[in-house]
Amino acid sequence: MTKPVLKGFLKTWKEDRGFGFITPDNAGRDVFIHISSLGDTARRPVPGDIIYYQVARDKQGKFRAVNASIEGVNAQHSNTNSPNKEKTSLKWVAAALGLLVIASVAGFMYLRASGLV
Secondary structure (H helix, E strand, O other): OOOEEEEEEEEEEOOOOOEEEEEEEOOOEEEEHHHHOOOEEEOOOOOOOEEEEEEEOOOOOEEEEEEEEEEOOOOOOOOOOHHHHHHHHHHHHHHHHHHHHHHHHHHHHHHHHHHOO
8 A cells, every 4th residue: 555645844954963844734743854755856955845755653653754855856866967977977988998098008919929010
């Protein structure tokens, strides 16, 4: 059975600790939310954000938001110009150039040993 998606607004957010509380639209009790529940969002949450979430119980039996998202904010992986992607691409280019140099030197040495150069 799939958990229903709920909606609320972020009442408080402690940036230094990475958590806050959501006030649900249904006027129920505030729900704890941790930054890890938001996955790879393009920005950190701020008080007043509309949050969509599901509810689960933690190990202590308390309710917390899971599978959360901020209304109007896309996942970070959609940003094609992220620094991590650029670093990864640069590593692959460097590795390919290194292999090309090694293959060229090996080919030259083979030709030289064969007396063709």
